Amino acid sequence: MRRWNDRMLKTKMFISFSIVSLFIVGITCMIFYFTNRDDIKNQTFSLSKIISRQFSEMIDLYMHNIEELSLAISIDPAIQGNLFDFYKASNPIEKETVGFRLNPVLFNFSYPKSYVQSISIYTLDGHLYQYSKIDKPKPPITFTNEELRSFTEVFSSKPFILIPSYKEEAPEEQSANVVSFVRKITKIPTQTIIGFVSTNINVNAFNMILTNTKASEIENSMHVLIISDEGQVIFENGSHLMGSSRSVFDASLFKRSISEGELKWKDTQYLYTFEKSGYTGWNTVILIPKNVILLKQKRIQDIVVIVGMITMLLIAVVSYILSHQIMLPLNNMMRKMSRVELGDFNQRMEYTGKNEIGRLSRMYNLMLDSISRLIHEVYESKLAEKNAQLSALHAQINPHFLFNTLNTMKSISRLRGIEEVAEISESLAGLFQYSMRNLHQPVTLHDEIEHIGNYFKIQQHRFGNRLELHFDIPAELLHASILKLTIQPLVENAVNHGLRRMKAGGSIAVRAFRHGGELTITVTDNGEGINKLKWTHLHDTLEHSNALNHIQDVKHGIGLLNIHQRIQLFYGKQYGLRLYSKPVEGTTVTLVIPFIAVKQGEDEIAQ
Structure with a gap:
């Protein structure tokens, strides 16, 4: 046993496979010797049944085509017209003239069909018109009046008659066995029988x-x-x-x-x-x-012996391939681990087996997931630290004290008749009240629009009629969920950096629309725009932002990157801001988030 355990894996597989294959081949030959004869016989019957059924169905389809051809002949206007002329004819010459007119018509029907030997038209009184592909046909076998009358009785219950094969009279080199397909010719539209058509099929076509x-x-x-x-x-x-x-x-x-x-x-x-x-x-x-059947049995026995010998020769190849298949995922894991060592944590094993290698692959993937989770937790702790610093700065000013003071200023201004100061104080108080709520708590689009309205009222007292604000938001989107303070900073950017130098005609448009499961909001101004160098810098900053590169655009006052990263942290990397601008023509900032409808009452509870 010890020497067996010390052997190479390929050697063990070769010896094991050899013993098993020899045993299987021996047992198979013995079982085959006693049971093969009956099995082959049953298989032969099964195969024979399939062939007979298929051939019978093919003959049926073949005869369906013949039936369609005979039907086309029976309803052909030229055939019908010539039969009418025959019954109107008063002398033999006129009846033979009908045959001359029928000949090219029958030729047109039979020529494209290689299996049609001849076509015969019978009148009710036994007169025959025939077209044959034989060069010098002998007089055909005609039906008697009794046979024609019996045909009429048969056609009352079935659409056609098949007459078994017989040798059509012809020169020896052109003789052939034919099957006659007979159907009635009825007058249109009265359906009165006026004759019969017999389509003779060469059975060699079978x-x-x-x-x-x-x-x-x-x-x-x-x-x-x-x-x-x-x-x-x-x-x-x-x-x-x-x-x-x-x-x-x-x-x-x-x-x-x-x-x-x-x-x-x-x-x-x-x-x-x-x-x-x-x-x-x-x-x-x-x-x-x-x-x-006996020859087939012997041939199969020989094949079994040959297969057994070939099996022995293939064992070495199979053992090598199997060992290679075992080592392949291990080598793949080693390559991925080398890439992880260089900092690429997206390398995952795709091996899904339930054996040892499959379990090892899942443990490797879980290890990488744990490392990625730890990195994400470090990033969140850094972000929490920055938020704490911002909160500390906000805490230096008591927002409740400012809010109460602004309400006092509003009351005194209205008592003394200074309405403009009262309106500014009321709008500013609304801004503070909106900002004092939880920054990370989503609000409705309606609340964010009201907040923009309070902000713009203050700006109108500053700029007068130089600025205009327009909203194009469908009513069904007002209850959409959105992060607080994501649109108002974009409007503030448009006022402070896009329209501040305009003496008149400044315009800001806020639009919202839904596309599938996404909500798109655009803030557009007709201001001075952004030069190409600055736009490229802002665009690249938004496209390549990450958790460790949280840099605010201090020159613009409001951090577009801050809003962009808040959206991605909350909704996912596929959402965020897009910036479009041309000098002199203006700037458009597009905000894309998933559409989430807030039921009425939920936003009130959140407030």
């Missing part, structure tokens, strides 16, 4: 259908027969006895409840299956010689 079947492994040995219920062989692949008196099959076979078994045909023992067509009434019989 060979083309047979070559399309998917039984290529046994097509050289199997026999395909189409047999009527009376036992007449309509078609047999490779045979010239079709339709003759010698080609008679035991019709009692089709009366049995079992459609498979063994029989003797032409001094050869066969396995047979048959399928009866509900469309044509013919029986498709598949015959497979029994000696082919």
Whole structure:
């Protein structure tokens, strides 16, 4: 056991696989010897049934095409018109003239169809008009008046009659067995029978259908027969006895409840299956010689032995591939760990197996997640420290004291009639009251707009009619959730940096619209704009901001980066600010956040 444990992994796999494969091959050969014969026989019956069913269905489809052709002939206006002329004719010459007119019409129907040997038109009194592809056809076999009358009775219950194969009279080199497809010709629109059309099909065309079947492994040995219920062989692949008196099959076979078994045909023992067509009434019989089954059994036995030998040769390759598959994820993990060592913490293992390597991969991913979480916690602690410093600065001025003082100023100003001072004090008090709430608590878009209104009232006392503020916000968006103090600073930036030098005509437009699950808010001014160098700096700062680079734009007074990072921290990296500006034309700041509707009453509770 000790020496076994000291062996290489590839050696262990080779020896183990060799013993197992030899055992499996031996047991398989023994089981195959006792059970293979019946299995092959059952498989042959199953395959034969499939072939007979497929071939029967193909013949049905083939005959459907013939039915469509005969229908087209029966309703053709030229055929109908010439038959009317025949019945109107009073002498034999006029009747023969009808035949000359029918000949090109029948030619047009039969020429494109290679399987059509000839087309015959019968009148009710037994007169025949025929077009044949045979160069010098002998006089055709015509139907008697009794047969035509019997056709009329049959057509009352079925649309067509199939006459089994017979040899059409022709020169020896052009002779062929044909099947006649007979249907009535009815007068349109009265549906009165005025004649019959017989489409004669060359049964050799069935060979083309047979070559399309998917039984290529046994097509050289199997026999395909189409047999009527009376036992007449309509078609047999490779045979010239079709339709003759010698080609008679035991019709009692089709009366049995079992459609498979063994029989003797032409001094050869066969396995047979048959399928009866509900469309044509013919029986498709598949015959497979029994000696082919024995040869197939021996061939499979030889294959099993060869496969066993090949299996032994492939064991070395399989053991090598398996060991390689084991080492592949380990090597992949080593490469990813090297990248993590260089600072790339996005390297994750994608191995999802439940074995040891899968568990090792999950532990590796959990370790990287823990490291990333610790880095994020350090960033949040840094951010909390900066917020604490800002709060300390705010705490130096008591906002409640300022708020109460402004309310006192408002009351005294109104008592003494100084309405302008009272209005400024009221707006400023509103600004302080809005700012005293929790900065991180979301508010409704309606509250933020009211806050912008208080701010702009104060600015109007400063700038007069030089500035205008316009809102284009649908009513259904007023209850959207938004972080506090994200829009008002953008309006303040527009006033202080975009419009401060304009003597008149200054305009700020605040618009909001919803696109899918996102809420987009734009603040646009028609001021002096931002020069290209400064715009590039601001744009790059917003695009590449991160937690350790929280730099405020001191020159502009209000930190766009501060708002941008607050939005990304709260909603995710895919949201934030976008800046667009052209000198002289103005500036547009776009704010994108997810659309979250606040139900009525929730914003009041939050306040």
